[in-house]
Amino acid sequence: MSKRIVVLGAGESGAGAAVLAKKEGFDVFVSDLSGIKPKYKELLDAHAICWEEGHHTESDILNADEVIKSPGIPDKAPIIQKLKAQETPIISEIEFAGRYTDAKMICITGSNGKTTTTLLTHHLLTEAGVDAGLAGNVGNSLALQVAENPHPVYVIELSSFQLDNMYNFKADIAILLNITPDHLDRYNYEMQNYVNAKFRIIQNQTEKDAFIFWNDDPIIAREIKKHNPKATLYPFAETHEEGTKGYVENNQIIVESENGTFTMEQDLLALTGKHNLYNSLAATIAAKIMDIHDDKIRASLKNFAGVEHRLEKVARVRGVDYINDSKATNVNSCWYALQSMKTPVVLILGGTDKGNDYTEIEALVKEKVRALIFLGVDNRKLHTFFDGKINQIEDAGSMEEAVNKAYRLAQKGDTVLLSPCCASFDLFTCYEDRGDQFKACVRNL
Structure with missing residues (x-):
């Protein structure tokens, strides 16, 4: 008998996870406590996947071998509590999709700036001709892309909620922009719980991987000492500090990497403001690690259009x-x-x-x-x-x-x-x- 996968939540991530699970031969059932958007119903129907909306039929959920949970569903939800009580494994869509691809994963998290940095990193790669998918909190479901439109590289924006249910997934390049209080209502108002979720982005990384982070974030500095990351470290900061790989000096952006040193006049950046300087440094470091040519990086940093609803x-x-x-x-x-x-x-x-x-x-x-x-x-x-x-x-x-x-x-x-x-x-x-x-x-x- 085939393994039973239950997907809770039928938005972008849930519907995509269901399609991939079906493709991989699992017995799939999708349940959403709210209504399901018509486009996702059509997607599920097209793949002959059983679904329900507006309620959870417990008998059809509690018999799951594994559950893929939408990041929007809190752990305190009654159905999650019942699944946990019977020790049913609960994972995220990203964790599930990662099992079925060996693509290079560039993963970005942080309390602020992650969407801008994700879109900018994706822009730097695609403008240079890299076949890169955009996934996570932006773009299309990673699982759906792995199932139907695979790419050799993915740029993924990860929220703390997605990271919570990731266990074996590995980021080849992890970017942690900053950590400030957010979503504390989901973490029992314990800041450390939220911090721990963010630091899951470096779990499973090896010496071959890269960890890009803001050097001046006091929480990140404290946690790095605790975690002792195995990956190669690429800290960035506004000024040239000891060990930084990305910084500004004499109004020049400078990024040092194994693939050479990148320089560009800061005034030529399309994105303005200090926070966007950090986003640009992080994305540029990732592009250099990916060995994108300097001229391509410069052109893309100049013409990036920015993010809707962000300044x-x-x-x-x-x-x-x-x-x-x-x-x-x-x-x-x-x-x-x-x-x-x-x-x-x-x-x-x-x-x-x-x-x-x-x-x-x-x-x-x-x-x-x-x-x-x-x-x-x-x-x-x-x-x-x-x-x-x-x-x-x-x-x-x-x-x-x-x-x-x-x-x-x-x-x-x-x-x-x-x-x-x-x-x-x-x-x-x-x-x-x-x-x-x-x-x-x-x-x-």
């Missing part, structure tokens, strides 16, 4: 710039956004709080923010922290209300910045929906 310039209305940073779903992301602002700011923040500590942005808010607009169902925590620190604070129950208030409060030469610090699920379906609504409201001004 995205929307419009200038009556001398006021409107910037969509909806992807800033934690406090540290907002810190980077505020740090890059050169004008007075009207800041829109708020949403579903994930255990946020706003102390990190307090000094920048006092220095740069003219007015605050709290966009959320429950803004009490924001008021408790910021009331009395900024003169103008207003609440908004919809994006239209928030943008209209920002329009009224902003003065010529200001920037209206949507950088929410929070998840979007109280008023929006996702951060993309929040950003799209912001852009639509701004364009209607």
Whole structure:
């Protein structure tokens, strides 16, 4: 009898995992507590895969030999608790897909910047002619690509939730950008649990592999001493420190690797801001390890278009710039956004709080923010922290209300910045929906 694989969650990762499992000859069943999007139903039906939506039939799930879990399902979900109690193995889609490919894996994680770095790394490779797939939190399901459209190289954005259920998978090149508090609601409000998840990116690495990381992150520095990575280390920093392989000197980006030293004028980078300097250094180190030609790297760093919903310039209305940073779903992301602002700011923040500590942005808010607009169902925590620190604070129950208030409060030469610090699920379906609504409201001004 064939091994039974149950896939929980039928989004991009779950549907892809189901297709690969079916191709490999397993008995496959897909169950999603929510509704399944029509395109994924069509994909499952096309491969004759059984599925259910809107509920979990426990008898069809608890008999699994192995479960592939969507990263969005928390461990405290009742069905996961029951599977754990009977010691059914639970893995991620990435872990499962890794069993059926020997492709080179470039894996990127971090609390902030991972999407930009993933897309930039993929851009550097593909522009140089490398056949590289894009997977994980961006691009298409890794499992689906392995099943139907395999590539010799994959660039994969990994969240802590995906890393949680990865055991034997190995990154040939691992990039860890930074670690700041995020998703603590999923880690029992224990920062170390979240840190441990991030450091799973280097598990199983050998001397032949590479570990790229930000040298000045205090948490990474502490954890590296504990983990003693086997991989070749490629630390990067803003300035040339002892041992750094990527840095800036005399306004030149410099990256040292076994494949030679890369240099480029920093001013020529398409991406601006300190956080994007780090993202560019990390991606460039990966490209050099992959032996991409310097001229190709330079051209790609100059023409990279950036990421939607990440410090995205929307419009200038009556001398006021409107910037969509909806992807800033934690406090540290907002810190980077505020740090890059050169004008007075009207800041829109708020949403579903994930255990946020706003102390990190307090000094920048006092220095740069003219007015605050709290966009959320429950803004009490924001008021408790910021009331009395900024003169103008207003609440908004919809994006239209928030943008209209920002329009009224902003003065010529200001920037209206949507950088929410929070998840979007109280008023929006996702951060993309929040950003799209912001852009639509701004364009209607």
